[in-house]
Amino acid sequence: MVKKLFNHGKNPRYHHDIINMKEVYIDEKRNTIIGAFDKNNNLIGTIxxxxxxxxxxxxxxxxxxxxxxxxxxCYINEDLRRQGIGSQLFDNIIQFCKEGGYDKIYxxxxxxxxxxxxxxxxxxFLIIAEENSGEEETVHMEISI
Structure with missing residues (x-):
């Protein structure tokens, strides 16, 4: 997905978490990554x-x-978007965050x-800042939970 969306491969500066998934998402109790799978056990979404x-x-x-x-x-297979998969993943993340003692998500x-x-x-989510310099036009957002 990184290559498809950003037209480049994994970059250690931006993708430390992808390169080191076990260290970042499995070994750290307050972090997680969740996958959605179809009936054939194919990965169709992540958050x-x-x-x-x-x-x-x-x-x-x-x-x-x-x-x-x-x-x-948060990536959903492009052929399966707008079918509620992202919403289900998001609901699970909200629950994980509440149980983990977080009160805000950025x-x-x-x-x-x-x-x-x-x-x-x-x-x-509400916009808290926008950066329009460079190619990315980054939008920073937050929600209280």
Whole structure:
């Protein structure tokens, strides 16, 4: 999905969590990645959450790391979008975050990604900052849970 959406392979600067999935999502109790599978056991969607790390200049100092989760890696097979798979994954992540002691979820997205920005707005995420420099047009969003 990274190659398809961003036209490049995994980059250690941006994809540490993908490259080190076990270390980031399995070994860390407050982090998780969830997959959705079809009846033939094919992976058709993912969503992940990890403890927020204050690494973005546009929102520096905004969040308490211990109570803020960062949502990411939400991808749904393009042939299966708008069928509720993303919503089911998101509902599971919300439950995981509540049980893990998080009270806020942060995410960043890009307007060029198909369906992402609109999906997050429909789920109640609010824009807290936008960065329009460069190619990515990053939108920072949050929701209280």
């Amino acid at each position: 992940a959450v990890k403890q927020f790390i204050d690494r973005f200049d546009a929102i520096k100092g905004r969040y308490k790391e211990s109570t803020t989760a960062e949502l990411g890696r 995410l960043h997205t890009h307007r060029h990604l198909p369906g992402g920005f609109d999906f997050w707005q429909k789920k109640g």
